[in-house]
Amino acid sequence: MADELFMNRKGISKIFEALCSTVILLIVISVFSQLTAPSNPYSFQAEAELRKLGYNVLQQMAIKGGIDNVFFNETTGELNEDWGLKVKIALQNILPKGLFFNLTVYNATIQDDHVVLQLLDENYPYISNFVRKFEESTAVGTTYIYTTKNIAGKVRILVFYLNLIRGESYG
């Protein structure tokens, strides 16, 4: 009887030991897997691609003279009224479908011996194909500088901020 009781206790203690070991290993494995989970390669690659795409789009517009032709009147050098609409159409055609953009264009002006970036046109504070609020934290931003041609004695230094975001980021 006493022997049977001893054997039972021993069995329980062995089960207890096994349980303790399992718990220790499970805790360590779960911590290990949490901390060593690989970074999502898709998200990194996607960000790099968007950044390159944004830069290439603006670079192509600049090289082909699109910025001067679309933004400004060829003879007076004044800003065209419909430049924002034309740029929006151009970006919609150039960028792949399912990609949202938000472009802000600033003009560098000198005030009190300091360079100030002012919106190029108050009528177009931004150009976007996205109806909801553009969350910049999830977007990939590209900055681009362009010095315009000398048209009728006017040369402007423009700063473009183009934010891109993939459609799937918004579900």
Add this chain to the structure above:
Amino acid sequence: MRATGKKSRGQFIIITAFFIAIIMLSILPRVYFLGLQYRYIQYEPFKEIADNVNSDFERVLERSLSIASLKYNETFHETNATYADLMARSAAHDLISKWVSTVVKAYAGHGLQIELISYGNLTNIEWFELTANSTIKEKIRLNLTSYGLYGCERLVSVEFRVAVDESSITILDSTITLNFTATKENREPVTTLTESSLRILYFANDSTWKEANITSLSYYGLGVYEVSFSVGDDYDGKFRMYIIDDRKIMVINEVITST
């Protein structure tokens, strides 16, 4: 004795589990830091920024030379060429300074530093000869401290040059025909000149400059053009060709012929 042996074998399981746990935990920091390192070596846009700054620097030099050459033409007087030169250089310098401030401000978060190195005078305008040229030359050195990029240098030179071939000048009645060669930096031919790029004034007997009538402009390739224009009976042996290329950079050639 038997019971003690069984007991120690039971503890062995826990000891083994602890041992495995210690091994795993010792590997953990190394793997964790590798993961962190991967995040840090993710794509960084330094190439795009450097490319944009360099390409726009070329553009701003073009625009500066355009402004400078037009300013030179506007302020030039035979008796005061130095003043015109100073005004032209100042106009170019103002635009370049504004550009540097703008670029540094726009890329403020990337630790951009720009240094410009001049070679002699910023602009060089040599006109009123058979060969006339407008030139600007500057070196840019940029650092992107956030990405550990230092000492990225590029020498940019922008030029518009027109050389009149003296041996080609023919005067028949009141029509003058000549060949000239238009080139830009690296001796690349300028192929885009049209009649509207040219204006010719001839010196008249009454010591005034009068407008000549350009009758034809032909392009022969490699930057060589042939222009024909008619002058009045009061032509007094010299004329000036005002030429502006598609970058709005100007040169003026002065040609003296026998009357």
